[in-house]
Amino acid sequence: MATRVLLIDDDRRLFELLGGYFEPSGITLDHAPDGRAGLARLEQDPFDVVLLDVMMPGIDGLEVVRRLRTKSRVPVIMLTARGDEADRVVGLELGADDYVAKPFAPRELLARIRAVLRRASPEAVAEVLRVGPIELDVPARTARVRGEPAELTG
Numbered sequence: 001m002a003t004r005v006l007l008i009d010d011d012r013r014l015f016e017l018l019g020g021y022f023e024p025s026g027i028t029l030d031h032a033p034d035g036r037a038g039l040a041r042l043e044q045d046p047f048d049v050v051l052l053d054v055m056m057p058g059i060d061g062l063e064v065v066r067r068l069r070t071k072s073r074v075p076v077i078m079l080t081a082r083g084d085e086a087d088r089v090v091g092l093e094l095g096a097d098d099y100v101a102k103p104f105a106p107r108e109l110l111a112r113i114r115a116v117l118r119r120a121s122p123e124a125v126a127e128v129l130r131v132g133p134i135e136l137d138v139p140a141r142t143a144r145v146r147g148e149p150a151e152l153t154g
Contacts, residue, residue, distance in 0.1 A: 008038030035059030
């Protein structure tokens, strides 16, 4: 199953560039053009990683990560044109998992996505969890109850 990444950034061109670059690597990139839309998407759909621009109109990236952390542990990589130390520290202290200054190479961002995924759930890389009659195949995202397939719902 493809890795689902949500890009919350007001730059549509960045979404188009990264989407084309990530697709051959098994990453499906979705887009939200601002913080409010991004938070709404995260309420509706599960994502494996969030790429989050700091400077956006309306709700900025720092406020998005602050709100997100009250509900979710999804890995967040902050993207920003402002690369000074104070901005990075604030983003990390609010709960971001990594910080990338623009401009960046897509190859480096792909490596950082893979790194935060490894850190987020190292035990889930190739693990089947069993509790009583329930079996969850984490990498395959499937479930069985008493050996019969069970449907997973959100």
